Amino acid sequence: MSIKTLSIKGTDSRDVARQAREALADFQTKLMLFFASSDYENPEAALAETFPDAEIIGSSAHSEYCNAGYTSGSVSIMAMDAGSVEDVCVQVVENIGAELELRDVLNGMHAHFGGADEILANFERYVGIVLFESSAKAEEIFMDRLGTATDLLFVGGSSSAADGGKSLVYANGRSYTGAAVLAILKTTNGYDVLKTQSAHIFSERKLAVTKSDLHNRILYEFDHRPCGEVYAEVLGVGQDEIQNYFVCNPLGVVAGDEIFVRTFNQIQDGGITLHCGLPEGTEINVLKIGDIVDDTRKALDEAISYEPAGVINFNCLYRTLEILNKDQVEPYCALFGRYPSIGFSTNGEAFFGHINETSTVLVIK
């Protein structure tokens, strides 16, 4: 077994690390990925002390997934040995709210593996993980810069926290705010990435974003008209009712067969704030939310026709709340219980760009 998954509840972080050491005795962990309830203080330090030879990255979490289980107040751990990950390079980019230039960081990471040409020649083996600390609200700009600096595919999500907890990401035995943790994995047997958003096109009508504030995630106009007015028109409802439709009818950038969801936050400052900014010029469709369990099953079954070594699920917190509300936690988790898997409830997901109300999944073969 080249990947082991653990769900641990401990009295504190040291107890979690101790339990992990017992469970992983005789396992040579090369890379450890963990999602820790924000109830735990300094889990990164305890794990780094316990597993000094492993690269360890992670994120705080509102709630955690492991195999067929959904928990809060626990730590989900995925330990990968050389049977699944041949090599890994980890970098932390701090202060991601500032204007970013990521070329030097990515060039350095490429060089770790012998350069961009080596990566291009073995493209099917290299994949990136990105973990954002979510308070910076800069993920869409970061993902845009990342996509400019590298051809590698990065998948991941943004940290979350339990009520009253602190949102953090972890690497190098330290915790970070306003930062992104990047890891490039040279997998041993390859990988697959999938994305499922359980959102479908509600209206074929394309709406062009003609006025927006990308950095502050405010949408003002579609087709040179107030966006709320146009959104109401598409839905066929009164403008004073639109907030009732924000969750069930988000927006989506439709790129070929892929939908990239942008969810609404609230009406504000003459516009509508989103959980992900939209650049002017973007064309969007209004979406409708479908059945999360059915759509996730279809997406997993279509993409995974083999026995994977491990599956990492970055599942939007909105989706977690939705399956909790609909009493669908058990069937949802059963889908992931078919594989060694971990996941957490994210405050945004990463796949080419920053997206919402989506599950991005990294499958390690």
Added chain:
Amino acid sequence: MIETVIAQKAKGNAVIANSIRTKLYLKGVAVDKFTAASPDDPAVMQKVREIAKEFGVIV
């Protein structure tokens, strides 16, 4: 112009070509809306030029 950016950046790799296409959508260029016969839109052309520069390709 859009296809030139994709082709130059992808260097013949179909997976990368698809990913560049997606990145263009997310940058606000609705790739499939335009064909070689589409009338020139100065704003879109300027945006594509800027993206090409970011990608380090010449159009």
